[in-house]
């Protein structure tokens with residue numbers, strides 16, 4: 001009798017475990033669909049009075065999901081501080097990192113006076129901190145130790161950014177604006193930015209990128225340029241970019257690049273907001289999206 005009950009129990013367990021194996025992928029897909037619907041609702045609510053686009057990429061899938069104004073996807077905008085990643089990358093390849101003290105202003109070798117976006121200065125910064133706080137003076141001083149042509153070669157090493165029509169003027173090379181992503185000629189679309197970010201993230205696994213990895217982590221921590229993301233309970237990699245618009249001081253566009261989980265990222269997100277006044281707006285939107293990710297933790 002006991003033997004029969006035991007056999008029945010084993011059989012029942014087998015049936016239950018089989019059905020749960022069948023059920024899980026469906027539950028997972030439902031959850032992904034719900035997440036996608038909620039994400040669309042969230043972005044359209046947040047972008048009701050603002051022009052912008054959010055690109056979402058699950059590296060386990062082929063397609064990119066686009067939320068917000070789809071027309072912006074293929075329009076070109078200055079990358080601003082996002083392009084400092086190329087400068088940082090060349091610096092680690094050439095082993096030219098600086099130990100720099102930012103007072104908020106300084107002079108380049110040609111005596112030209114330059115200012116950091118933070119007038120109070122960032123104090124002592126090394127490469128990872130310069131990425132975290134996006135210190136302009138660090139990157140301008142770093143650029144003086146780098147070769148523009150090597151920087152351009154590095155840019156061309158990204159399939160998404162390789163553009164033979166992108167000719168830099170001599171002026172851009174001289175005033176080092178390329179190192180800050182502010183050269184007039186340099187313009188990326190949100191889609192190109194996503195593909196660049198994907199390629200950049202894949203290179204981060206190499207040991208020489210350790211300091212850049214640390215910098216990207218600190219962007220999303222307290223004191224970083226996207227510190228709103230510190231309120232999310234999982235760690236992400238991020239880089240901000242703020243670009244002066246053509247319509248005056250308050251007309252600033254903002255980029256925010258996000259990748260997570262921080263080790264071997266699977267999800268990538270690009271937020272581009274037009275005339276967002278400040279990068280905090282993009283960070284706040286990213287924070288809300290990441291809180292949504294947490295809610296659907298089956299991701």
Ligand SMILES: [Zn+2]
Nearest residue numbers: 102116122135
């Ligand atoms: Zn600075």
